Amino acid sequence: MSKLFTTTALLAALALPAQAVQPAPGETLADSQTYTYWLLDAIKTLDPAKNTDVEGSDVLRQLFEGLMNEDATGAMIPGVAESHTESEDGLTHTFTLREAKWSNGDPVTAQDFAYAWQRVVNPETASEYAWFLELMNIQNATQIIAGEMTPDQLGVRAVDDKTLEVTLTTRTPYFLKTLSHATTFPVPQKVVEQHGDAWTQPGNLVGNGAFMLESHNLGVDITLVKNPNYWDADNVVMETVRGVTVNDNNIGLTRYLAGELDRVQIPAGQYPRLSQEYPDQAVSIPYACSYAYVFNVSDKGPEALKDVRVRQALSLGLNRDIIVNQVLQGGQKPAYSWTHWAIEGFQAPDAEIATMTQEERTEKARALLTEAGYGPDNPLSLSLQYNTDENHKKLAIAAQQFWKPLGVNITLNNVEWKVHTDRMQNQDFDMARYAWCADYNEATTFLDWFRTDGYNSGKWSNAEYDKLMADSKTAEDTAPLYKQAEEILAEEVPAAFVYHYSKVDMINPTIKGLPTQNVTNAWYAKDLYRVAE
Amino acid sequence: MFAFILRRLAVAVPTLLLLIVLSFLLMHLAPGGPFTQERALPPQVLANLNAKYGLDDPLWRQIWNYVYGIVVHFDFGPSFVYPDRTVNQLIADGFPVTLTYGTLAFLAAVLVGVTLGTLAAIRQNGWLDYLAVGISIGAQVLPNFVMAPLLVLVLTLWLGWLPGGGWSFSDPSFWIMPVIALSTSYMASIARITRSSMLEVLGSNHIRTARAKGMPERRVILRHALRPAMLPVVSYLGPVFVSMITGSVVIDIYFSTGGIGKAFVDSALNRDYAVMMGVTILVGALTILFNLVVDILYAWIDPKIRY
Numbered sequence: 001m002s003k004l005f006t007t008t009a010l011l012a013a014l015a016l017p018a019q020a021v022q023p024a025p026g027e028t029l030a031d032s033q034t035y036t037y038w039l040l041d042a043i044k045t046l047d048p049a050k051n052t053d054v055e056g057s058d059v060l061r062q063l064f065e066g067l068m069n070e071d072a073t074g075a076m077i078p079g080v081a082e083s084h085t086e087s088e089d090g091l092t093h094t095f096t097l098r099e100a101k102w103s104n105g106d107p108v109t110a111q112d113f114a115y116a117w118q119r120v121v122n123p124e125t126a127s128e129y130a131w132f133l134e135l136m137n138i139q140n141a142t143q144i145i146a147g148e149m150t151p152d153q154l155g156v157r158a159v160d161d162k163t164l165e166v167t168l169t170t171r172t173p174y175f176l177k178t179l180s181h182a183t184t185f186p187v188p189q190k191v192v193e194q195h196g197d198a199w200t201q202p203g204n205l206v207g208n209g210a211f212m213l214e215s216h217n218l219g220v221d222i223t224l225v226k227n228p229n230y231w232d233a234d235n236v237v238m239e240t241v242r243g244v245t246v247n248d249n250n251i252g253l254t255r256y257l258a259g260e261l262d263r264v265q266i267p268a269g270q271y272p273r274l275s276q277e278y279p280d281q282a283v284s285i286p287y288a289c290s291y292a293y294v295f296n297v298s299d300k301g302p303e304a305l306k307d308v309r310v311r312q313a314l315s316l317g318l319n320r321d322i323i324v325n326q327v328l329q330g331g332q333k334p335a336y337s338w339t340h341w342a343i344e345g346f347q348a349p350d351a352e353i354a355t356m357t358q359e360e361r362t363e364k365a366r367a368l369l370t371e372a373g374y375g376p377d378n379p380l381s382l383s384l385q386y387n388t389d390e391n392h393k394k395l396a397i398a399a400q401q402f403w404k405p406l407g408v409n410i411t412l413n414n415v416e417w418k419v420h421t422d423r424m425q426n427q428d429f430d431m432a433r434y435a436w437c438a439d440y441n442e443a444t445t446f447l448d449w450f451r452t453d454g455y456n457s458g459k460w461s462n463a464e465y466d467k468l469m470a471d472s473k474t475a476e477d478t479a480p481l482y483k484q485a486e487e488i489l490a491e492e493v494p495a496a497f498v499y500h501y502s503k504v505d506m507i508n509p510t511i512k513g514l515p516t517q518n519v520t521n522a523w524y525a526k527d528l529y530r531v532a533e
Numbered sequence: 534m535f536a537f538i539l540r541r542l543a544v545a546v547p548t549l550l551l552l553i554v555l556s557f558l559l560m561h562l563a564p565g566g567p568f569t570q571e572r573a574l575p576p577q578v579l580a581n582l583n584a585k586y587g588l589d590d591p592l593w594r595q596i597w598n599y600v601y602g603i604v605v606h607f608d609f610g611p612s613f614v615y616p617d618r619t620v621n622q623l624i625a626d627g628f629p630v631t632l633t634y635g636t637l638a639f640l641a642a643v644l645v646g647v648t649l650g651t652l653a654a655i656r657q658n659g660w661l662d663y664l665a666v667g668i669s670i671g672a673q674v675l676p677n678f679v680m681a682p683l684l685v686l687v688l689t690l691w692l693g694w695l696p697g698g699g700w701s702f703s704d705p706s707f708w709i710m711p712v713i714a715l716s717t718s719y720m721a722s723i724a725r726i727t728r729s730s731m732l733e734v735l736g737s738n739h740i741r742t743a744r745a746k747g748m749p750e751r752r753v754i755l756r757h758a759l760r761p762a763m764l765p766v767v768s769y770l771g772p773v774f775v776s777m778i779t780g781s782v783v784i785d786i787y788f789s790t791g792g793i794g795k796a797f798v799d800s801a802l803n804r805d806y807a808v809m810m811g812v813t814i815l816v817g818a819l820t821i822l823f824n825l826v827v828d829i830l831y832a833w834i835d836p837k838i839r840y
Contacts, residue, residue: 197611221699248787254685416802423564
C-alpha cells in the first residue's frame, strides 16, 4: 500500500502542483475572510518539538509546514518536499525541497529540518514526543534519546540546501505518512537559539506555514494572520484564523449559535436534536480513535481474566448498539476491531462477534462463563476503572448493567485522570477504560499498541501477533497481515473494543474547505474560504 | 499598632515556609506526575524530562532549590505543562485578569449587599425587608455555575448585548458577566450578615439614646448604627476578598477569562507542580496580608479594640 502511495500520489502531485483548495465556480467570497473556531482548552505550547496535543497540532499546522501535507481525504500531498525517492532496500529516503521561505524571508533549507529533528531527540530538549522519531525508525533516534550518542548522529542529513536525506533502521511502510505530523515540522535554528524557550511567543515566532502568529492570550484566544512569504500565498484566500478557548462545551455551543464561532464540538447527546434543527450545520465525521475496556492479564491482574473464555464472554456481553445509538448518539460505530474502521486500506477482520445478534452474543457469553466455572451461583466480581468524565461514567454504568445478567458483578471505580493513567501503567486494575487515537492514517498506529513491547497496559502477549507485526514491516501488501492481527485480537480479546469515534461538530455553512473525509481530521486554514451568505 | 504589624509580618514568614513545605509534600504524595500520560513515555524520555526539571533530585533538595529560587531570584520555576512559559509569566498573565474582575465583583457585592441589608433592617418586616431577603436568598441558591450559562444564553444569544466570553482590559463589556456571576452569592451573604448585625445594633442603648435626643433617623443610621454594624461584615470580607481576587475556576471556565482560578485547578489536575506551588504561595501570602488588613480595620472601626 505504501508503495502504491509513493508512486501514485507523488507522481500525480508532480504533474499537478499542490495547491490550496479554491472557490468553486458560482461561489462568491465573503468580504471578511476570517475563520473562528472553538478550542476546548489553552494551547499549551507552539513549539513543534514540545507539542503533545491535538489542539496544539491544529495551530502548528497553520504556522509551520512539514515535508508532506494531507488533503481533504487524508491522502498525503507534497508540502515543503517537492519530490521524493526511496532506495531499493527502503532504508534511505531522499527529499527535494521546493523554494520556500520562513515568515522572516529566510529560505527554508534541508538544514532546518535536520536541526528540528535533531532537536526533538536531543535529551536537553526533553521532548515528550521524542518517541515519535523512534516510531519513524530514524537511525540512531533511540540511542540519542538515551544519551548514548550525540544528536548530530541522527539519520537525517542536509546533502545541500534543497536535499534532505533520511536513513531508517528498517523498512517502514508508513514512513511518509508520519511526515505531516507536527513533531516533524522544521524550526528556524537562528530564532530558537536567539530567544530560547520564549521563541514561540508573539513577535518572536518565525514559521514557514501559510499563517503567522499575531497574538496569543493563554486560555483566551490565539490569532493567526496570512503569511505573505508562504510559497503558495497567492492561492490562500483566508486572511485571519482565530482559535477561541471556551472550556465549557455547552457555552461553546451557545456562542456558536450567537455567531461568535464558526465551528464547535456538539456536546454529548445533542447531535440528534441539532441535526434535526440545523441539518446543514451538524456533521458527524469518522475520527480515528477507538474506545476499549482493557483487561489486565498480567500477574497483578485477577485470575479470572487470564481465562480467554471470560474475556470473550465480557466482550460478547457488551451491547455496543445501545452504547452508540442510545448513549453516545453521535454517529459513532460499534467496535469489533481495535483499528478504526475508516483507517485507509484497513480491512475489518472476519470476526464472528460482528455478525451475531445481541441475543446470540449474550447466549454465547453465558455458555462461555458457565464453561469457565462462573454463573449466578458462582458470580464473578471485577472492578472497572475509569477517569472522571460524564461520558465514561455513563458507559461504565451501561457496561455494568449489560454484564450483571451474566452473573458478573462490577464495582465501578471512578478516579481522577492522573491516578487512572498511573494505575494503568502499573497494572493496578482489573478492567480499565482506554482510548487510542491514530498518529497517522495507517493501521499500525493502532495495532502496535498490543505488541508485547507496545504500550499494552494489560500486558497481553502473543508471539504469533508479534511476528505478524514484525513481518508487516517488510511486506509488499500489509493489509492481509493487519487483518490477521485483528483476527487474533478478536479471538484472544485482550480488551473489549467498544466503539469507534466520530467527530460531531457544528460547522458554519459559509466556511468551505474543511475536510470531512480525513479520519485524522488534519485541517489546513490555507484551504479554507468563506463564501458570502 | 506599629509593633503589632511588625509582629504579624514576622510570623508570616515561617507560616509561608510551612505552607510551601506542606504543599510540596502533599503534591508529591498524589499518584502520577506531570508527565504521566495516556500513552506512557519511553523510560529514557521520561528520565530526560525529570532530569531537565530536576524531578530526579531527592525531595528535600527539590524543596530547597525551589525556596532558594524564590528567595534569591524571585523565580517560581518553569511550568511543566506550558513549556513556553515560566510560572512568573503565567501568574503575571492571569492574575491581573482575576484581580480586575475580582475587585469589581467585590465592590459590587459590598455596595449592593450592605445597602440591601441596611434597608432590610431599617424596614424590618416591611415589604422592602421581604424583597431584600427574597433577593438575597434567590442569589444565594442560584450557584454561579448555573448563573453563568444563563447569563450567556440571555445576554449573548438572545439579546446580543455582550460578548459570550473572553477577556480584554480595554473593553469593559467583557467584564460585566464575570462580575455579575461572581458577586451575586457573596452579595447575598453580605446582605444577610449586614441585616442581622444592623438589627442588633438598632436595638442597642446608644441608638435609643440618639433617637431620644431627637437626632434625624438618617444620621442615626449612617453615623451611629452602620459603623458598629459593619464589624461582623468586615471580618467576613477579609477572606472573601482574597478568594475573589485569586479567582474562581467557575468564572474562568464559563467565561474563558484566562484568569488564575482555572490555572490553579488545572495545575493540580495536571500535576504542574511549579504552577501549583506558585499560586498556592500567592493565595497564602494574600490571605495573610488581608487578615492583617482586617485586624487593622477592626481597630479603626471599633475604638474599644487595642493592639
